[in-house]
Amino acid sequence: MHKLNAILNQFTSIVxxxxxxxxxxxxxxxxxIAEDIRTPIAWPPFNRSLRDGxxxxxxxxxxxxxxxxxxLTVKEVIPAGSVSQKPxxxxxxxxxxxxxxxxxxxxxxxxxxxxxxxGNQVFLTSPVNAGQHIRRKxxxxxxxxxxxxRGTRLGPGEIEAIASAGYSGVKVYQQPxxxxxxxxxxxxxxxxxxxxxxxxxxxxxxxxxWIQVWGGVPRRLNCVHDNVEQIVRILEAERATSxxxxxxxxxxxxxxxxxxxxxxTLGATExxxxxxxxxxxxxxxxIVNGQPVLCFSGSPKAAVRSAKIxxxxxxxxxxxxxxxxxx
Numbered sequence: 001m002h003k004l005n006a007i008l009n010q011f012t013s014i015v016x017x018x019x020x021x022x023x024x025x026x027x028x029x030x031x032x033i034a035e036d037i038r039t040p041i042a043w044p045p046f047n048r049s050l051r052d053g054x055x056x057x058x059x060x061x062x063x064x065x066x067x068x069x070x071x072l073t074v075k076e077v078i079p080a081g082s083v084s085q086k087p088x089x090x091x092x093x094x095x096x097x098x099x100x101x102x103x104x105x106x107x108x109x110x111x112x113x114x115x116x117x118x119g120n121q122v123f124l125t126s127p128v129n130a131g132q133h134i135r136r137k138x139x140x141x142x143x144x145x146x147x148x149x150r151g152t153r154l155g156p157g158e159i160e161a162i163a164s165a166g167y168s169g170v171k172v173y174q175q176p177x178x179x180x181x182x183x184x185x186x187x188x189x190x191x192x193x194x195x196x197x198x199x200x201x202x203x204x205x206x207x208x209x210w211i212q213v214w215g216g217v218p219r220r221l222n223c224v225h226d227n228v229e230q231i232v233r234i235l236e237a238e239r240a241t242s243x244x245x246x247x248x249x250x251x252x253x254x255x256x257x258x259x260x261x262x263x264x265t266l267g268a269t270e271x272x273x274x275x276x277x278x279x280x281x282x283x284x285x286x287i288v289n290g291q292p293v294l295c296f297s298g299s300p301k302a303a304v305r306s307a308k309i310x311x312x313x314x315x316x317x318x319x320x321x322x323x324x325x326x327x
Contacts, residue, residue, distance in 0.1 A: 004280050004309070007272050011285060011292045012313050015243075017320035018174040025163055028154050031172035032215060032319035037148040039165035042138035046101040051133040053095075053111040054122050055102045058130035060090040070124040074117075078103070093122050102134055109133035151320050153215065176318040178211050178311070179219045179238035180204050183231060183249035183258075184298055187223035203248040206300055207307055216244075216315045226250060228258050232265045239291060244314060246307075249298035259284035259295035268293055276302075280309050 020034040049055065056072060064070035072093040076086050080099035088094065088105050096102065096109060108128045116123045141147060147161045148154070154162075154172075162170060187201040188194055201223040208218035219242060224230050226249075235245050250259045263271050268286030276282040276297075283306045284295040294310050296303040 008310060008313060010270055011310055012317050014287060014290055015314050015317050018176060018318050020171050021174050022169055023172055024169045025159055028170055028172060029159060030215060032153050032321055033148055033150055034171040034173050034320055036146050036150045037162050037165060037167060038144055039141055039147050040143060042143045043140045043164060044135055044137055046137050048135045049096045049098055049100050049102055049109045049133065050135055051109055051111045052097050053109045054093040055096045055106040055109050056093040057090050057106050058108040058128050061124055061128045064124040064127055066125045072122045074120045074122060107131060173320045175215060175217045176243040176315055177217045177219060177241060178244045178246055179221060179242040180207050181221045181234060181247045182223040183226060183247050184223060185225040189222055203300055203303055207246060207248060207303060210304060210307055214312050214315045215319050226258060228261050228265060231262050235266060245293045247295045248303050263293060280306060
């Protein structure tokens with residue numbers, strides 16, 4: 001485990017968080033936020049009714065009973081999105097709908113079904129508890145508090161919290177691009193005729209899907225034969241547009257496992273190789289002018305296992321993560 005951690009640190013130590021860009025909340029899902037989001041307002045921003053009913057002052061109902069019902073006069077109706085426009089007294093009530101602000105003088109709401117009404121009067125036959133059916137201002141979050149911390153990956157809950165704080169967009173880290181090159185003379189692109197002795201190339205799609213899950217932008221390349229010159233040529237071209245290069249296949253000890261030779265030809269430094277029976281293997285990787293080149297197994301299961309160990313943490317660091325990304 002100590003050896004594996006040292007190898008992992010070798011690759012993650014060279015990557016840094018990306019530049020920041022502004023995006024609208026509609027496109028922010030799954031992105032890593034580059035700023036703390038503080039709410040400028042308390043939530044809720046006012047004492048808010050949780051039921052359709054009547055707002056009133058609880059202390060005025062203390063003596064209400066079936067033998068001595070309390071009669072309150074309804075002064076106005078307050079739907080959601082409106083505020084009280086009339087002065088009220090202890091003997092008054094207002095008809096209020098869910099989500100509407102409770103007038104400052106009142107401290108309770110009684111539901112429609114709990115009272116009898118006649119015209120503009122409400123009859124109460126029992127006392128009402130102070131604070132009943134009201135969510136008080138700032139009980140969920142106070143003004144100035146952080147609702148989403150920098151380095152968090154934005155899920156639906158975070159998007160809702162940011163919108164509730166009044167933001168229409170956020171600063172996020174740009175997404176790293178990863179080129180994925182499947183290697184193997186036995187591979188055929190899906191959709192092409194399958195000749196005898198060959199198999200369809202699936203690893204490029206598999207690793208690309210995981211890259212998207214982890215917040216990166218994959219560039220899946222068509223599979224290539226076990227040809228060092230061709231592999232090197234393709235990877236050299238990809239270095240200009242991608243931050244991480246990935247290959248699948250050619251990492252074991254077979255006659256056509258060319259990963260170490262490819263890395264040497266690219267001029268990679270700090271080349272490491274983990275054998276199939278070792279933890280994290282089979283894996284070969286190196287650094288080419290500050291750019292990680294990660295060579296995973298041609299076995300889908302082994303490739304994903306190595307990708308979770310080496311690729312995922314590198315992406316998270318590039319994305320400014322302070323949390324693990326979605327698995």
